[in-house]
Amino acid sequence: MAVRIENNVVTGYEPELGVDEITIPEGVTEIAPRAFFASNLYKVNFPQSLKKIGESAFEFCRNLQYADLPDTVTDLEDRCFAVTGVHEVKIPKGVTVIKKGIYDGCMGYETLTIPGWVTEIGELAFSANRGLKTVVIEEGVEKIGHRAFNGNPDLEDLSFPRSVKEVDSYAFDGSGAPKSVTIPGNVKTVWFEAFCGNMGIREAILEEGVEEVDTRAFAYCKSLEKVSLPSTLKKLNFRAFSGCTELSEIMIPEGVTEIPDYAFYACKRLTEITIPASVTKIGAKAFAGCKRLKKVNLPEHEIEIGADAFAGTLL
Numbered sequence: 001m002a003v004r005i006e007n008n009v010v011t012g013y014e015p016e017l018g019v020d021e022i023t024i025p026e027g028v029t030e031i032a033p034r035a036f037f038a039s040n041l042y043k044v045n046f047p048q049s050l051k052k053i054g055e056s057a058f059e060f061c062r063n064l065q066y067a068d069l070p071d072t073v074t075d076l077e078d079r080c081f082a083v084t085g086v087h088e089v090k091i092p093k094g095v096t097v098i099k100k101g102i103y104d105g106c107m108g109y110e111t112l113t114i115p116g117w118v119t120e121i122g123e124l125a126f127s128a129n130r131g132l133k134t135v136v137i138e139e140g141v142e143k144i145g146h147r148a149f150n151g152n153p154d155l156e157d158l159s160f161p162r163s164v165k166e167v168d169s170y171a172f173d174g175s176g177a178p179k180s181v182t183i184p185g186n187v188k189t190v191w192f193e194a195f196c197g198n199m200g201i202r203e204a205i206l207e208e209g210v211e212e213v214d215t216r217a218f219a220y221c222k223s224l225e226k227v228s229l230p231s232t233l234k235k236l237n238f239r240a241f242s243g244c245t246e247l248s249e250i251m252i253p254e255g256v257t258e259i260p261d262y263a264f265y266a267c268k269r270l271t272e273i274t275i276p277a278s279v280t281k282i283g284a285k286a287f288a289g290c291k292r293l294k295k296v297n298l299p300e301h302e303i304e305i306g307a308d309a310f311a312g313t314l315l
Contacts, residue, residue, distance in 0.1 A: 008049075010035050020063065024050070031057045033077065039064075048072055051094075053080045060084075065108055076102055078122075084108070091115055098125045100145075107131050116140030116163075121148045123168070130154060135177070139163045144171045151175065153199065169193035176200040185209020185230070190217045199223060202246075206230050213240045222246060229253050236263050245269065254278050259286045261306065268292060275299060282309045289313075 003022060004012040009030045013022075020042035024031070026049050033054035036044075043066040044058070050070055055077040058064060064084040069076075074094035079101040085108035091098065096117060101124040110131055114121060116138040123145040126132070135149065135158040146168040149155070158177035162184045169192055172178070177200040183190055189212040195201060196216045204218060205228045212235040218224060220243040227241070231253050239262045241247060248269040252259070254276040261283035264270065270290045274297040275282065284306035287293055294314040 013039055015039055021045070030054065033057060034059070036061060042066070046070055046073075051075065053077060055079060056082070058084055078102070079104060081106065091118060093117060096120070098122050100124055101127070104128060110134065112136070114138060114141055119143065121145055123147060124150065127151050133157070135159070137161050137164075142166065144168065146170060147173060149175050152177075155200070158200075167191045167194035170196055172200075173197035174199060179203070181205070183207060183210055185232070188212065189214050193217065193219070195221055197221070202226070204228070206233065208232050211235065213237060215239060216242065219243055231255065236260055238262060239265065241267060243267075252276055252279070257281075259283060261285060262288075265289055271295070273297070275303070277301070279303060282306060284308060285311065287313060 002014045002016045003010055008028055009032055011032045013036045023045040024047050026047040028047050029049055030052040031054055034056045036058045038060040040063055041061055042063050048070050050073055052075040057080045059079050059082045061084045065087045067086055069090055069092050071093045073092040076095055078099050081103055082101050083105040087108045089112050097120045099122045104124045104127045107130045111134045113136045118141055120143040125148045127147050128151040131154055132152050133154055133156045139161045140163050143166045147170045150173045152175040155175045155177040160178050160181050179200050180203040182205045185207040192214040193216045196219045198221050201221045202223050203226045208230045209232055210230050211232055215237040216239045218241050219239045222245050224244045225246045227250050233253050234255050238260050242262045242265040245268045247267045255278050257278055257280055259282045263286045265285055266289035268291045271292045272295040277299040281304040286309045288308050288311040290313050
């Protein structure tokens with residue numbers, strides 16, 4: 001048999017001329033790391049006894065289009081289906097963490113649902129999935145990892161659940177969705193570089209309860225037009241909205257004490273900004289490069305203004 005099995009574990013595969021479909025027999029509980037690495041398989045039929053698929057087990061199986069996983073699987077290791085042509089992604093009910101790069105570089109499917117029993121989407125899990133257009137992340141998912149959906153320019157629609165508590169840096173960098181994102185009030189800090197470089201976001205709503213926007217959280221979101229900041233907001237960080245070239249208006253709430261360096265750098269459509277009375281400092285180049293900015297309403301008290309805070313504006 002082309003499939004090598006030892007102690008109910010598939011340890012390797014010897015390709016056979018003209019064979020592009022295999023059935024792994026019942027009784028097999030595990031597929032070892034790299035067991036089918038870069039093979040020419042088109043379809044794999046898995047047994048109901050399967051529990052684990054090892055790291056890179058099917059990586060670079062570029063012709064693999066059908067790999068329907070049974071719900072008995074509880075462990076999918078890093079990059080196990082990376083760079084394949086799978087037509088459908090089904091997350092088994094026993095899998096609660098989607099690990100690093102599992103479907104990185106796949107190009108065979110257009111829709112994806114992350115079920116609510118998954119709590120974490122790992123680093124690069126669905127990165128560079130060209131052709132992926134719709135992603136539904138169900139309520140229950142709590143963490144989205146570093147570059148999890150990075151480099152998906154065809155992505156048109158992505159639902160963002162209120163259950164999410166953490167988004168790592170560049171999670172949606174270079175992707176065309178989500179178009180709108182709402183950060184619930186139970187999230188006190190909008191995460192470091194979470195939406196940095198996203199191409200699709202047009203509106204960001206931060207609900208009452210959010211207190212801080214971390215460094216580069218929305219930087220270089222070049223489609224971002226509207227941001228709603230809550231009255232509970234206390235702190236903006238370095239380059240929070242830097243490079244949001246379509247952002248035309250934003251109201252900074254009373255309670256924010258500092259506009260940090262480069263906070264709104266190169267927000268080219270801003271024409272007017274009101275600085276609330278609570279602000280005591282405007283950082284270096286905070287509004288530099290805002291080419292259309294022609295009016296700034298400052299509080300009556302004296303505030304510290306950093307170097308080139310308004311350089312390159314109409315002031």
